[in-house]
Amino acid sequence: MTKAVIIYGGHTRKSRLKGVLDRAEKFLSENHFVFETIYVHELPAQDLISANFKSESIIDANAKVAAAEVVIIVTPTYKASYSGILKTYLDLLPQKGFEGKTILPLVLGGSFGHLLVIDYALKPVLSALGARMILKGAFVLDTQIEYVENNQFQIDPLAEERLANVLQLVQEETRCSIPIHR
Known part of the structure; x- marks a missing residue:
């Protein structure tokens, strides 16, 4: 079974972003991934702000990322x-914390004026963390959720289709990945 982790960068479990999270979790469940979700806003704020690498909560979250393929x-x-x-x-995260992992960014925004946030803001940081397999990702308007x-959300059919398509890429990528033994 493929292991996955979702890193939820929202500030609450009650926003429309949770609708995107729910959709990703549903996909992973339906496709038999073993997964966990890291709710960043629930990690100790002092540890995040002070960059406490020795925090048990941070070490635990990082271990989840390290164990994941996706x-x-x-x-x-x-x-x-x-x-x-x-x-x-x-x-x-460790300097190469995303090395060898398939990464899928899912972003919620207020207008398509921010559509390039994935390519110009997020992907450079993911690459700096060692990610080489960064999938296309999806940008969803907040008005589409x-x-x-x-605590249930309804996703607009167009946004649902975009999410379904990029989530399917995760399934295809993990099916095609063949470990290379050296």
């Missing part, structure tokens, strides 16, 4: 970039 990054867009909460955590009830 990393899905879920983040809102703020000021034409990914969230600061996410950045504080990414700064605490609606809270319905009981």
Whole structure:
């Protein structure tokens, strides 16, 4: 079974970003991935802000990333970039923490004016962390996700199609990956 981790860079579990997270988790469950979700905003703030590499919570989160073959990054867009909460955590990953992993960025934003946040803000940092297999990713408008009830979200059909297509890339990539033994 393929191991995956989702890094949730939102500031609450109640925002529309959670709809994107729910969709990613549903995909992983349906396709028999073993996965965990790291809610960055629930890690100790003092450890994130002070870059406490010795924090048990940070060490535990980093171990989840290290064990994963697939990393899905879920983040809102703020000021034409990914969230600061996410950045504080990414700064605490080992220098090559994403080496050998398939990475999928999923971004929520207020307008298509921020569509390039994946390519110009997020991908350079992911590459600096050793990622070489960064999948296309998806940008979803916040207006394309609606809270319905009981912590459930409804995703606009166009956004749902984009998410389904990029999530399918994860399945295809992990099926095609053949370990090279040296």
